[in-house]
């Protein structure tokens with residue numbers, strides 16, 4: 414049975430959570446969302462779950478900005494305009510040219526899967542630019558969570574903490590049959606985001622999570638990424 418999305422029954426259904434195993438094994442990144450906003454009551458539950466993430470020395474360094482409505486449209490427009498002009502203001506570097514094997518091969522496979530799902534040919538640079546730019550429209554999601562953090566030292570520990578928070582947020586969504594996608598690309602426009610949302614310079618943007626009700630029919634959601642066997646990632650010692 415499909416429950417209409419603007420009803421109290423749907424909100425209730427979204428608050429009934431899947432088992433841990435179903436949650437972690439069905440979570441995936443969505444790149445296409447319905448315009449229906451996530452009700453506040455459900456969002457509060459997700460934020461409470463994420464708040465329980467572990468962190469170094471319990472510092473809880475996450476500062477989450479939820480953007481929706483007119484502000485979201487304004488943000489999207491500003492980021493698209495920056496992107497088209499090649500104006501990037503990231504807080505943290507990200508250079509895919511630094512990947513070496515076996516990570517490089519996995520990164521290439523991920524890009525190929527997305528562009529194929531979007532019917533973009535390898536040599537079509539304009540098409541690739543447009544497909545990547547869908548990140549800046551939040552893949553149609555009517556809300557985004559922007560994960561800001563303070564900057565300490567080389568930021569590796571704080572970055573790890575934000576990762577813990579982000580995954581808890583994503584799993585909480587998945588458990589409620591909602592979906593999200595972590596997006597480093599949103600961090601390329603950190604300066605613009607800070608200015609538009611009046612966020613102090615001391616807060617740095619690591620990544621964002623567009624989220625909501627997945628549009629199962631969207632081409633971007635045809636992507637399914639596999640995993641290498643556990644034995645390639647885990648070494649036992651005794």
Ligand SMILES: Cc1cc2nc3c(=O)[nH]c(=O)nc-3n(C[C@H](O)[C@H](O)[C@H](O)COP(=O)(O)O)c2cc1C
Pocket residue numbers: 440441442443444523548594595596597598599620637638
């Ligand atoms: C921190 C982080 C940043 C990411 N940034 C982006 C992004 O900017 N755009 C995008 O389309 N996917 C992004 N992804 C999604 C990954 O491509 C995705 O997690 C990976 O391919 C595995 O697929 P799955 O999440 O569906 O299992 C990001 C993932 C993580 C963890």
